[in-house]
Amino acid sequence: MQELMSDDGEHVIFRVAVRLDRTGNGSDDLKWVDWDHGFVTDKIPRDVRWKDASAGIPNESFRPFTAIGECWQTTGIHGTFVRDEAVALANILAEAVPDFEYRVDRVEISQKRTTEVKVERMNRVVKCPNNPRHRRFMTTAHITEVWIVDERGEYIEALEGDKEVTHGPDPGNNWTCYECNEQATIVD
Numbered sequence: 001m002q003e004l005m006s007d008d009g010e011h012v013i014f015r016v017a018v019r020l021d022r023t024g025n026g027s028d029d030l031k032w033v034d035w036d037h038g039f040v041t042d043k044i045p046r047d048v049r050w051k052d053a054s055a056g057i058p059n060e061s062f063r064p065f066t067a068i069g070e071c072w073q074t075t076g077i078h079g080t081f082v083r084d085e086a087v088a089l090a091n092i093l094a095e096a097v098p099d100f101e102y103r104v105d106r107v108e109i110s111q112k113r114t115t116e117v118k119v120e121r122m123n124r125v126v127k128c129p130n131n132p133r134h135r136r137f138m139t140t141a142h143i144t145e146v147w148i149v150d151e152r153g154e155y156i157e158a159l160e161g162d163k164e165v166t167h168g169p170d171p172g173n174n175w176t177c178y179e180c181n182e183q184a185t186i187v188d
């Protein structure tokens with residue numbers, strides 16, 4: 001199982017968001033996304049971003065937003081629990097890469113794990129009745145994601161990367177051969 005959320009509970013997270021720009025990144029969507037995209041990071045001067053670029057050590061202002069930061073370690077989301085750290089980073093980005101607009105989003109998340117499902121290799125084998133060399137199949141897996149919602153619970157955006165597999169491929173579900181579309185058979 002891919003463990004992206006390591007802790008249950010309520011958290012308030014501050015994330016620095018950047019506004020997608022029609023000319024800057026080729027997207028027509030003018031929406032706010034996490035700042036950590038190539039169209040921003042490629043333009044940050046090295047000495048602003050890194051304490052030691054070759055060793056991958058970020059400057060202090062970037063550190064909380066990395067995978068070694070407390071926020072990611074606790075929630076699996078890139079951000080910070082400290083508002084001032086987010087404001088400081090937004091100001092640094094606004095100065096270093098003024099091509100884009102930035103803002104600090106306050107995100108309240110509630111994570112509660114009720115079941116833990118381990119995805120294990122199936123003992124049973126799935127076969128295509130048409131051709132034993134067909135070895136790719138289509139079936140469903142169930143994934144949850146964390147949404148940013150407004151005060152009415154209306155969807156705004158899904159947090160990138162914050163997905164969790166709740167049910168992996170199951171021999172009880174329907175399997176179809178990816179090569180020839182034939183209904184596959186399960187062999188015990």
Ligand SMILES: [Zn+2]
Nearest residue numbers: 128134177180
């Ligand atoms: Zn087939």
